[in-house]
Amino acid sequence: MILYRLSDIQKVYLRRSVLDIASLEIEAGKVYALLGPNGAGKTTLLNILAFLDAPSCGDVSFRSQTVRYTEAALQELRKKVVMVDQHPIMFTTSVYKNVEFGLKIRGVPKIERERMVEESLDRVGMRSFISAPAHRLSGGETQRVALARALALSPEVFLCDEPTSGIDAENREVVVDVLRQINREKQISLIFTTHDRAQASALTSRILVLEGGRLTATAYENVFTGVIEKHDDALHRFRIRNGLSIEVPKNEIEKQAGSSKIYLDPAGLKMTPFIKGRQPANTIKATVISTAVENDYVRVVVDAGVSLTALLPAAEYREKRIIAGDTVQLIAPPESIHLI
Amino acid sequence: MDLLIDSLVSAFFLVVSMDPEMLAIVGVSLKVSFGSTLIAALIGIPAGFAVSFKEFSGKRIVVTVLNTLLALPTVVIGLMVYAFISRRGILGIFDLLYTQKAIIIGQVILIVPVVTVFTLAAISRIDERYRKTAATLGANRLQTAWVVFREARFGIMAAVIAAYGRVISEVGISMMLGGNIKGFTRTMTTAMALEYDKGAFTLAVALGMILLGFSFGMNLLFHYFQGRTRI
The missing domain is CATH 2.40.50.100 (RNA polymerase II/Efflux pump adaptor protein, barrel-sandwich hybrid domain)
Incomplete structure (x- = not known):
């Protein structure tokens, strides 16, 4: 099943086109890697797919429905799609409250919330940090809690911007494992950006290469x-x-x-x-x-x-x-x- | 020099003895300042949020005007409000002149720009990723604004404290709109001005000491909250 269908998408910043995609289809339940150098438009595309940003022109459809860029429509869509930033930020409260945030917004009952928060933190190996102040965690720990915060919501689509950039080897291993698991076990569609061709290949064979805002046939190496x-x-x-x-x-x-x-x-x-x-x-x-x-x-x-x-x-x-x-x-x- | 030392000693004993007249004046000051700060916070904080969150043409002009209003002299506000609430003014029928409400109206006008501008500054210091994170986790605009408010809470608290500090020490509005009526609209600053005119320094110095004590306390709070924003 086609999850996203993008046609003639353009994003223009200060009169400069930073993203220009004639056509792109993304299938449900698969893993996609967006590969490309800095400034290639990877994050811009991810923001559009996360419904956090609107293209300057062109059409985006999600599950065969054309996306309407009204606040109400976008908010509904955002409940199905979660994005984890390259450098995630934690609310200045406990790890528990951070992971609970999205569940509370969705009106999940308290007992259920507690179970889901604990489960998600378990999955990323951060259960012991449940009461810790989230904004004082290290980079790798923050990345793992950010994954748990998104995972708790059981989204249809999981978008990750450079999920392993700037974190140590141990945390990187955990993050890659979690990403692999959520796709295999829960059939969550995963789209992530990376510079690292090897990491992209390790997680998926579906690699989209962006260069200068356009999808290219080259493999972003050689x-x-x-x-x-x-x-x-x-x-x-x-x-x-x-x-x-x-x-x-x-x-x-x-x-x-x-x-x-x-x-x-x-x-x-x-x-x-x-x-x-x-x-x-x-x-x-x-x-x-x-x-x-x-x-x-x-x-x-x-x-x-x-x-x-x-x-x-x-x-x-x-x-x-x-x-x-x-x-x-x-x-x-x-x-x-x-x-x- | 003797005058200062004598006044200080007498004032100290006045403060320690909890003089009823002095306490009444302090009570009016606190009540009026608290009322005006509360109302200004209810107006200024949402206004700061609105200016920060909304993109509209002329936003820069609005911010410039707000910054200019920070320097609005109290006597100008006093004159302006007087024109509205005096018997001949369009709000004359409400009989507001020389009441605590009149002082509150003037002080609210004085500090709404303070609260708004400081709130705006506090929000603009908040990392853009908070909004983005809240949105991607499914928050609507109001919930996103609440997230930003929580993150900017210490900065906003500092804005309110700064505004309170401004009104408790102002004299122009209290004098022009309150009329310095004993036991009713006499505030610490107007009482001090009157006592000075009479050449009776003891009460003036005592009130000055209390006012300084309050200002010191406010500044301690202000710096405490400002410090917390750097977490």
Whole structure:
């Protein structure tokens, strides 16, 4: 079932378009990651999905109903959707009262409220803080209580803005676990923003990439800025700022002559252990930094002066026996190179 | 120097002996100041919220006017209200002139801008995320405003205390609209002015000591609440 349907959405701030989405559908019960650099429009989109902000133009429908931007209609919708901020703020009262807030507004009886507050705090491992002053908690604890505060309301949609940014590893683990659980156990739709491609991949395969306010087909990795250098009519090379140089296929030059960005499709890159001798075009010597399993693929991050990612089929990865620390050669075939 | 020391000693004994006349004056002052502060808070706090929450054209002008009204001289208010409530004024039929109600009306006009501007400042210091959090948790506008009020409560309390401090020490309005009638509209400040005119310093100094004591207490409270806002 389609939960959200956005068409021709634009958000304009000070005459500048910060979000411009022609069409987007979000399915119910799924997990979506919104990936993109700072200023890409992730939070703006999340605010629109949370009904906290209205688009400057375009239509949003929620469960097939067109959203009317009146205070009464929005307030009804907000009872189904909860957003947790990147840096959540606690009301200057106890943890209990913070988590109880939304339940009280919904007219939940006191005994029921107590049970739900305790349950939600249990889920995030913060039950022992129930009487603590909420505004004095650490960043990670605040994030966990904010999750509990939202969870207590059993929303249909859970929106999280950078849920793990700026918190320590232990708290990050708890937060990611909770997010995973609420989707699996309660079938709550989850939409979160992140910079972290690995985190996005760990939680979902549905990744939406925003760049400059637009949804893009690229995967928000292996995108580099630089300049195109013309060697002769047949040979153009793209020089990435740190010196790495990639030969660009002719058809890409014809399509995007003035481009200053290159994208190397991680799924298109080939990787083999390093072999000395004559190399094919666009072979890059690199050191493996990390590997992570991602469904039927293994994401291999290498250092080649810049950080590059290759997505290898799991079987191919096993066969090539690549481990972190290995020196490898990365080959970028013409079909994996795109000027953007 | 002898005059000051003699007056201080006599005033001290007057205060300690709980002189009935002095107590009556203090009672009127407290009653009138408390009444005007209460009414001004009931007007000024919602007004501060309205100006802060609503986006409307001319908002800057409203804030500038409110800031200007902070410096409104008490005698100007006294004259203005007098024009309305004197026998020849349009509110003359209510017989308000030289009553405690008249003083309260004038003092309310004096401190509504104080409460409004300080409330506005207290709310504007509150993190925008409180409103956003309340809204996403399902709060309506009134409930969101209540959340903001709770967070700004110490700042708003400081606004009310500042307003109380302003009215208890003012003399122009009390004198012009109250008429300094003994036992009825004689406040600490008007009594002090009268005693000074008579050259009788003892009661004036005693009242001054009490007034200073009140001001000190008010300032202690003010700083206590202001300090709490920084939590």
